[in-house]
Amino acid sequence: MKLAEGDRIKAFVTLKDFHPEQNIIMCTRNGLVKKSPLVAFSHPRSNGIKAIKLKENDELIDARICETGDDILLATHQGKCNRFSEGAIRSVSRFSQGVRGIRLRNEDFVISMTIATAQDQLENGNPNASTILAISENGYGKRSPISSYSVTKRGSMGVITLKTNKRNGYLASLMLVRDDDDLIIITQGGMIIRQRISEISVVGRNTLGVRLINLASNDVVRDISLVHSEPDEESIDKEVENLKANPALNLEELEGSDTEEEFLAEDEDNEEMEEPENEELDNEEDNE
Template sequence: DKLSVVFATAKGSVRRNSMDAFANVPSNGKFAMRFEDDSADRLIGVALLEASDDVLLATRAGKAIRFAGDEVREFQSRTSTGVRGMTLKGDDEVISLSILHRVGTSSEEREEYVKYAPWKGEKEGEPSLSAERMTELHEREQFILTVCANGYGKMSSAYEYRRTGRGGQGITNIDNIARNGPVVASFPATQADQLMLVTDQAKLIRLPLESLRVIGRGSAGVRLFNVADQEHVVSAVRLAETEGEDVDGEDGADEVEGGEAPTTE
């Protein structure tokens, strides 16, 4: 598929350009997007997009919206402000832009799969989907990791993030923002990955995600990192699995779900 570049802003605007628009970039740079002179908006993310991909925007207040990337028309100009990707309430802001692979399923199939997914704890009965279809959906499944300022977070199946029209208010990404603090990051990850968190007190922790169980999209999450009073997580980065790498010791956490990860000095 032909690649596009998609831009997202804190106020919920998105724009898509062909990669051809950035084929030749001079040494002093090239303007990629225009903002109004009196605008308080800012760019929060840029990603490569294929025609069959979906866009996922997540906000500080725990909302998220997923829409088809081709719903955003391809702009020829690099000086346009874009179109509405998400409608925000109050002073909420978009904090992350992610790209999800589209899987050809119906809402009924997704709901049935989630009820009987391999990561699901308690299951009652048998799925109406065939074993082959369950395996296919499992192999194509993606997961969304969400991290909040007070050290809480969760991982949920991307199948629970239904695709809607561009410009809506979105659905719940994580609950209990009053306890969790604002969302600081939300992106695709797997239990084979590691997570690096950084706080505003310059503390850093690196932990494996293998013990973080997958839970529902609207859940409140669990504690990932035991922050001190007046300390907040300000950044979270996914570290892809590296074969043979040792993550034990001060940088790692033996257990995430159901316990508190250790702090670092």
């Protein structure tokens, strides 16, 4: 993709197809949000197509795919967060500039956007439910339940997500996480650490948080990323034991898994082979 002078890539999304029920949500530094149908971007050009009309001294912060029932959370530099329904945003063309998503004061600006899907909201209260992770520039962070961020009106000032003071510094990032995710923190000075999300306590929304990384003098958190963990050997072994204890389990649900081949092989070793009674039975076994 050819970029104009001074332009740079701010966000990207991955998708298999352009589903007519999905939309692209975009947010800007000055707190504007815009929703456009995903299919409106189905015919790109080599030099790109217009995605949003920006006002002077504004810039794109993020772009995400959303569906009906999702909630949008906008987080600001000074630690505020506004949660509102995607239904509060009217779908418009690619050439529109959007509407106010959060009201900003005292030279505040938006730093991140998070989408809480309908499934995330339904799972709230589960031990492994999604939670909101907030991290400050000085390396402090915390997790809070999604329910602690009340749904408000689009364009309101929102609520405090992390107290910004001398200890914490300003808010660096806000994102949706799960217990089995890993967190990667990158600092301006080039330090990188990785830790499990499950090691970060779930606390109230309006709290200071705990130290996640020790920073050198004048260093600050610059970027945060999530790594979704793969199932380990122990979890796979437990799944095999569960299969042995539940022989009536439908094996079709495990098609393509690492345990299916092992489970079927054990069955073949333990069962006596029977001769098919007729040709029709042979054909049925071949089809299986």
